[in-house]
Amino acid sequence: MSIPAFGLGTFRLQGQTVIDSVSQALALGYRHIDTAQIYGNEAEVGQAIAASGVPRDELFVTTKIWTEHLGRTQLMPSLEQSLAKLGLSQLDLVLIHWPSPAAAVPLADTLAALQAAKAQGLTRQIGVSNFPIALLREAIALCGPGEIVTNQVELHPYLQNRALAAYARSQGVKLTSYMTLAYGKVLADPLILALAEQYAATPAQLVLAWAMQHGYAVIPSSTQAAHLRSNLDARTLRLSAADMARIDALERGERLVNPEGLAPAWD
Structure with missing residues (x-):
């Protein structure tokens, strides 16, 4: 099952x-x-899923393993706890949330545990998050081709991660x-506002459509039904090649998520 191009972040x-x-979101058609474990909301997400009545085989659910659970003996028990909180017997995708700080846990150990969890049916697919090229290359070498299905990273018009995107x-x-709207900063950009008007779209729809048109999956979050509904329409918005290029030109290397002690050496 491929990763749906459009999802809901929490x-x-x-x-x-x-x-x-x-x-x-589920009532509106999100699937x-x-x-993530560190979000502290897996139980509530599971509660909403259970109450929705949406068949499990129509859903794609992702969680992420926190850094303190990356060891060979810690990962699988932590994943079993996540499944219990979510009320699920299997995840569709499990990610390493951040690389182990200072490589305290060897990546080989984490990936071996993650592959074991997959082999036991706790997750259908595995991937990584916040991995620069060097670590992504190492992960692919350790797991073999086709095993790492995604790398979830900050990516928006102001930070396009082009070298990483090309390698991936x-x-x-x-x-x-993630952070496709740059904490909302890009929604006030004059170019985004002008193009949104041109396409009779909201600025959020325009930016989400830009990301999906580049082939990226997006997971915007919202607490307002109107925004949840509006964001869905980004799936059918198509931008011209010229307008895609104009948005591409907004790149300025503006990284918004760079936590001390967690962030790797970015590309």
């Missing part, structure tokens, strides 16, 4: 807020839900874009 959403967001594409690894 970063920073807690309690009833995330229950409402996931519930509304790809992205969460050459290896058949799909990029999943």
